[in-house]
Amino acid sequence: MRVARWLIGATVLGSLATLNFFVFEGPLLVKLINVSLFSSLFVLFRVVYGPSPADRIVAVDILGVLIIGMLALFGLFFDQGFFLDIALIWALLSFVASLAFAKILEGGRLDD
Amino acid sequence: MIRQTIGMVFIWVGIAFDFLGVLGLVRLPDVYSRLQAATKCVTFGTAGLLFGVFIIKGFSSFGFKALLGIAFIFFTSPAAAHAISRAAHRGRIPLAKESVVDLYEADGELKEK
Numbered sequence: 001m002r003v004a005r006w007l008i009g010a011t012v013l014g015s016l017a018t019l020n021f022f023v024f025e026g027p028l029l030v031k032l033i034n035v036s037l038f039s040s041l042f043v044l045f046r047v048v049y050g051p052s053p054a055d056r057i058v059a060v061d062i063l064g065v066l067i068i069g070m071l072a073l074f075g076l077f078f079d080q081g082f083f084l085d086i087a088l089i090w091a092l093l094s095f096v097a098s099l100a101f102a103k104i105l106e107g108g109r110l111d112d
Numbered sequence: 113m114i115r116q117t118i119g120m121v122f123i124w125v126g127i128a129f130d131f132l133g134v135l136g137l138v139r140l141p142d143v144y145s146r147l148q149a150a151t152k153c154v155t156f157g158t159a160g161l162l163f164g165v166f167i168i169k170g171f172s173s174f175g176f177k178a179l180l181g182i183a184f185i186f187f188t189s190p191a192a193a194h195a196i197s198r199a200a201h202r203g204r205i206p207l208a209k210e211s212v213v214d215l216y217e218a219d220g221e222l223k224e225k
Contacts, residue, residue: 028120032123032124032127035127035130035131036127036130038131039130039131039134040134042134042135042137042138043134043137045138046137046138046146052143052200052205053203053205054143054196054199054200054203054205055143055146057196058137058143058146058147058150058196059137059150061150061189061192061193061196062133062134062137062150062153062154065153065154065157065158065185065189066130066134066153066158068158068162068181068185069126069127069130069157069158069161069162072158072161072162072165072178072181073123073161073165075165075174076165076168076169081173081174081177084174084177084178084181085177087177087181088177088180088181088184091181091184091185091188092184094192095188095189095191095192098192098195098196099191099192099195101196102192102195102196102198102199103195103199105196105199105200105203106198106199106202106203107202107203
C-alpha cells in the first residue's frame with residue numbers, strides 16, 4: 001500500500017515535471033513560473049481541504065510568499081520594475097492579514 | 113554573462129526550495145510541522161529568488177526593490193509564523209498522534225488563562 005502510494009506520487013510528479021520541462025516550448029523563465037504556479041496549486045489544495053482553521057491560515061500565508069517570488073520572476077521576464085512594487089505591497093498586506101487571522105484564531109479582540 | 117549565470121543558479125535554488133516546502137505543506141500530518149516545513153520556503157525559497165533577481169539586475173532600482181523585499185520578508189514572515197503557531201496552540205488545535213511531548217502545554221502558561 002505504501003509502495004503503491006509512493007509510486008503514484010512519483011508518477012504524477014514525474015509526468016508533470018517532464019511535461020513542464022520537455023514538451024512545453026518557451027523560455028526558461030516561463031518554465032520556472034510554471035513550477036511556481038504548480039506549487040501554488042498544492043497550496044490551494046491545503047486551503048480547501050485543511051482540517052483546521054490554522055492550516056488554512058498557514059496556507060494563505062505561504063501563498064502570499066509564493067506570489068511574491070512569482071511576481072519577481074514576472075518582472076524579470078517582462079523587464080519591468082513595477083512588478084516588484086506590487087510584490088512589496090502584497091508582502092505588507094499578507095503580513096497584516098496573517099496577524100489579524102492569528103488574533104481572531106486566538107480568540108481575542110483585535111484592538112488590544 | 114557570469115552575473116546572469118549566478119543569478120539563475122540562485123533562482124533555481126529558490127524555486128526548488130519553494131516546491132519542496134509546499135510539498136511538505138501537503139504531506140506532513142500536523143499544523144505545527146506543516147508550519148515548520150512551510151517557513152523554509154520563505155527564508156531560502158523566495159528570499160533566494162529575490163537575491164538572484166538582485167544579482168541579475170545589479171544596482172538599479174529594480175535590484176534595490178528586490179533587496180527591500182528580502183529585508184521585509186526576513187523581518188515579517190517569522191513574526192507571522194510565530195503568531196500563527198501560538199494562536200493555534202492557544203486555540204486548542206490538537207497535535208498529531210505521533211507526537212511525544214508538548215512542552216508549551218507542560219509549561220503551565222495556559223492554566224492561568
